[in-house]
Amino acid sequence: MNKFSLPSLQTLRTFESCYRLGSFTKAAGELNISQGAVSQHIKSLEIRLGFAVFLREGRRIVPTPSGRALLHVVNESLTRITEVIYAERSKQCEDELIVSSLPGFAIRWLFPRLVNFEKVIPDVRLSVNAISNPMDFSLHHAHLAIVYTHEAVSSSDSSESGLFSESIFPVCSPAFAEAHGLNGNKDDASRFINRLPELTLLYDISSARQAHTDIWSYWADSQGVDLTKSHVQKYSQSNITLQLAELGHGVAMGRTSLVMDAIRKGQLIQLQPAQIRNPCRYHLQIYPGLSRHRGVEIFSKTLRLMTQEIEEFENSYLY
Numbered sequence: 001m002n003k004f005s006l007p008s009l010q011t012l013r014t015f016e017s018c019y020r021l022g023s024f025t026k027a028a029g030e031l032n033i034s035q036g037a038v039s040q041h042i043k044s045l046e047i048r049l050g051f052a053v054f055l056r057e058g059r060r061i062v063p064t065p066s067g068r069a070l071l072h073v074v075n076e077s078l079t080r081i082t083e084v085i086y087a088e089r090s091k092q093c094e095d096e097l098i099v100s101s102l103p104g105f106a107i108r109w110l111f112p113r114l115v116n117f118e119k120v121i122p123d124v125r126l127s128v129n130a131i132s133n134p135m136d137f138s139l140h141h142a143h144l145a146i147v148y149t150h151e152a153v154s155s156s157d158s159s160e161s162g163l164f165s166e167s168i169f170p171v172c173s174p175a176f177a178e179a180h181g182l183n184g185n186k187d188d189a190s191r192f193i194n195r196l197p198e199l200t201l202l203y204d205i206s207s208a209r210q211a212h213t214d215i216w217s218y219w220a221d222s223q224g225v226d227l228t229k230s231h232v233q234k235y236s237q238s239n240i241t242l243q244l245a246e247l248g249h250g251v252a253m254g255r256t257s258l259v260m261d262a263i264r265k266g267q268l269i270q271l272q273p274a275q276i277r278n279p280c281r282y283h284l285q286i287y288p289g290l291s292r293h294r295g296v297e298i299f300s301k302t303l304r305l306m307t308q309e310i311e312e313f314e315n316s317y318l319y
Contacts, residue, residue, distance in 0.1 A: 007045050009081075012074050014041040015053060019063055019071050083289035097295035098127045100134035100142040104204075104238035105282070108258040110146070113306060120302050124295040137287045143296050145285040146303075163282040164257075164307045167275035167314055168215055171254035171268045172245055179248075182271060192272040193225050200250030201227065202241035203234040215253045215278070222276050242268070257282075260313045275318055282307075 007015075017027040018038065028035040046052050053067035063071070101110055106128055117126055134145035146163070170192075172182065180199060182192065203214050214234075220227045233250065235241050238258055245252035246267045254268065255278055262268040284300055 005048060007048055011041045011045050012078065014038055015045055015067075016071065016074050016078065018042060018054065018061060019067065022061060023059075024061065095123060095295075096125045096127070097121075097144070097293070097299055098129065098140070098142045099144045099146065099299065100129040100131055100136075100140055101146040102132065102134060102148055102237075103130040104242075104258055105146060105148065106130035107239045108242065108261065112261060116306065117299060117302055121295060121298050124298070126295075126299070135285060143287055143290055143293055144299065145287075147283045147285050148280055149283065150280045161284050163284050163304065164310055165281040166256035166278050166310055167318060168219055168253055168255055168278045169275035169318070170219075170251050170271040171242075171259050171263070172251045172271060173248045174266065174269055176245070176248040176250070177269055177271070189272045193223065196225065196227065196251075197229040197231075200231050200233060202244050202250045202252040203232055204238040204241045204253075205234060205236055215255075215280075218279055219253060219276060256314055256318070257307075257310050260310065260317070263317060270318060275314075 014027060014031060014033075017030050018024055021027050021030065024035050024038045024042070028038045031038070042054065049066075049070075051066045052064050053070060054061040054063055107130065110128060114126065114128070129140045129142055131140060134142070134147055137145070177183070180195070182195070201216060203216050205214055216227065216232075219225075233244075235244075238255065241252040242254065242258055242262070244250065245254075246262060251271065254270070256275075259268050263270065284303070286296060286300075290296070
């Protein structure tokens, strides 16, 4: 077979989608084309190749041995094409840096400090994606992701490295504390714990250890506290619960990086008992197919230096 008789890239993508999803209908939905167009792509592919790639069994499609062999090569080729395009695109965009981060960290820590990065790399256009899945490089075209996870860094993965760890502790607004007779660091730990069933607790469904659905339950287990009788409000993001806490709506579970500015400004106060270490930590993940990028190197180095203030804050402000 010569190169002029190769199937089109769109046809190969359609084949891969059909194989992975096991359905022409699902592939059509993913590719945003009609089911008839999917069928036509597969029909023309089989005519061009001279062999069947799927067997039709009612509404089901079953890959043939030849189809399975083809898929392996197609996957390798599509992956390699994506990597090369990404690498070459990066070479042309040395003056652009795209970073992805969870909304909470982006809004409450990173955005207020962007001016410091701009001073260090003034000739690089820095953009930040505040998204729920920073690791989705293919969709958001980021060079670098700031990841929050309970998983350990793989020592064999040179594109990933630990960034920082932090503490977790309950926080509320000074007005909420006054209204409910809470005295911050003057409170006895057992007294504060006994008061919890009377208070509104603001939950965010953040990463925690796999045995816990949220960071509040992890904290409660570590303190031997039963929160089943507490009034709980659940939200999807940490920046929402912390904003509500600042407005006096209840007690949120603070993470040092997300509440340090608010504590300095007097918008939030730390409540007893003393903080515990967060079971999750932050990592830097460089897009695995990215060639050397000056902006990534400078940003990563600067970020590591700047996040040292988180530990310094814990030593100076927390108890």
